[in-house]
Amino acid sequence: MHVPDGFFDVPVSVGAGVFAAAGVAVCLRGARRELDDRTAPMAGLVAAFIFAVQMLNFPVAAGTSGHLLGGALAAILVGPYTAVLCVAVVLLVQGFFFADGGLTALGVNISLMAIVTTVVGWAVFRTVTRAAPGSRRAVVAGSFVAALVSVPAAALVFTALFWLGGTAPIEVSSVAVAMGGVHLLIGLGEGLITAVTVSSVLAVRPDLVYGARGLARRLVLRTADGEVEVGEQEPAPVRAGLRPVLVGGALVAVLLAGFVSFYASSAPDGLEKVAADKGLSANAGPHHLEDAPLAGYGVKGVDDQRLSNGLAGVAGVGLTVVAGGAVFYAVRRRRRHQDRAIA
């Protein structure tokens, strides 16, 4: 799925680049919490593993072969944050050292193959294993489903990006069907390989499967003094914390406001339609802030429609975040004062 230069237009490439950079930044901190000072060598070795494993070709249909993407597998084996970093590093190395994948398309490639597959894969995996906690079968089954879903999910996002800014005049529905179809088959292969890989690792070194923490049995040591039971030390649960949610949410908001909004339907929204139907809008006068810099969801002075809209959207999000943040902060301070007064 490595996208070359020129496949997507500039806004999509840049937008995806911003999203990818932010995602990687979030995962840099998360990975440190997952692995601590082991992050560099462990993630590096796992990245080398993913690189090697991506060379595993399996035939999917007559003449076509798919290869393992590895995002879901990596997430289940080493945790989601580290997995994103590993695949991202693999893509960066492939781009710069092997000329594989366009340099301007790195944003798209990392978003699709490092972030989407890993996040979707991990989310699906957790859903399945939460339904049957403590079960080894659930871990393996979860691995299968997670990997299976992650691949077409990436294909779906690819299609969405294509609809937003693909440079080829092909019906989006055709792209969706073709990409989705092929990647469903690839997903099957990926699911199978992921499940069996996780299962084989579980059999020998269950402590190496991040997704199976808490499954370990208690050990018995036979010593000269008799039998001593040694409990498996549970690694500290990784608390995701609020920040990734905030950053992720902000990013999505910016992306939506900055780019997707332009493509939003220009048909009147519910309220306007009703107003028009009921003849209420005849009484609507011009807004008294009509001449403001951001009026009409555009930026005064920027002529290109799309850019103008996009900038306005981003500015809007920014102002909202600042305003909302200020309110939130003010409220929290007040509460703290109150708490302190009580204590």
Next chain:
Amino acid sequence: MSGGHHQLYRPGETLVHRLPPQCKLVAVVSFAVAVVATPRECFWAFGVYALLLGAVAAAARVPAAFVARRMVIEVPFVLFAVAIPLIGTGERIEALGVSLSVPGLWAAWNILAKATLGVAASILLAATTEPRMMLLGAERLRLPRLLVQIATFMLRYMDVIGDQMRRMRVARESRGFVARDLRQAPVLAKSAGALFIRSYERGERVHLAMLSRGYTGEMPSIRDLSASRRDWGVAALLPGLAFVAALVAWSLP
């Protein structure tokens, strides 16, 4: 991406080889941006870009055949690009008895031109920059240190892991295994599982070797790579001229 990856670096002592890596990285990425931002109708601009790359290749003494061979990586997208005029929407014309979409032809040209130029530029970068230097350059450019460290370990051990995988494949095939269809996937997967365990354990041992020698989480700094203004100036030639061409292309009706 499947297929064998061989390192692209060709040792040499040319001007291009000697440029500090951070300059080359910025130059190639900027060049790629200029290319992608160019409107597709301006054929001449793409000709200029190709000439620029040719000049770099000549300066770096990288033979055209080398670049051409390594561009084979592009092949899947070439096939896709060729298919676009056949399946594209919009107004159609007849050529050689085949109905082709006009926007499709434009799109195919757009993708082919930009992707090819991008790949060629990347190949030239990789051919003239040692992997280690490339990472040091990235660090200079303030790429997050952890990412650079991960990449360092990945590069150091890529061959070792790949080697292990090859040995496992030889072992499988010596026992008559042939991957024909999806049913053989479980065998491949079990090899992958074994490979993961070995990779992970090696990672643990490497970490341990690092700890054994006093590692506390921060890699000690080693080499100092500074780029002079002249270096930046030379490196800026490629993207600079490309941007000029792009701007001219944009300003033309």
Next chain:
Amino acid sequence: MTAVPLPVSLPDSLKVSGLAYAYPDGTQALFGVDLTIGRGERVALLGPNGAGKTTLVMHLNGILTAGHGSVEVAGLPVRKDTLREIRRRVGLVFQDPDDQLFMPTVREDVAFGPANLGLKGEELDRRVRDALDKVGMIDAIDRPPHHLSFGQRRRVAVATVLAMEPEIVVLDEPSSNLDPASRRELAGILRDLDVTVLMVTHDLPYALELCERAMILSGGVIAADGPTAALLSDGDLLSAHRLELPYGFAVPAHPH
């Protein structure tokens, strides 16, 4: 070569008491290991494949945490809070030099340790050169490790550890995969070292050549402990623990 008389006041380089351990998949490997190694001694740890020698060694610098028992290095117990110092004192040379040579050049690999201890500039450079001199690899200082032969990598790996100035150097199968010339070169290097040496090996002649004392690890415990020549001359003892002298080899009447 006779053992150097040891000053009584120096603590033992290594003291292991009642060490027991089981792998994550449940198999128990060590069933209570007791051993003591004094400063300046050169000791060989013998035993068949699968006896748990490497597992034992990994407890010496805290890679593995014992399920039961304790390890002390020059008086300092191996615990979570002492790991950093323990790891400076115990120089572990792995069987696979690729695990240990993780930097892009030899210089950087050997410098890694002392640099982490805070050495810089002149002093760091001197440490690196001294260590490489001791192993005879000074000429390879700026080359990448994967350009070196296996034997050369093994020597550089020893240098990376020597640069830390450890209390005890533990070598895991130092002579494995070495051609005869490399083997001889490495023996010369080890003989000239001024530290305590623990050598895990099943290369019995090498053990006899370099170590005046040997221990046999078998069945997860220390089954024998004594002068190397005496152990290797005891045919019954050797065969009871799946050890054999190589074809045609006989213990010389006066080794060293």
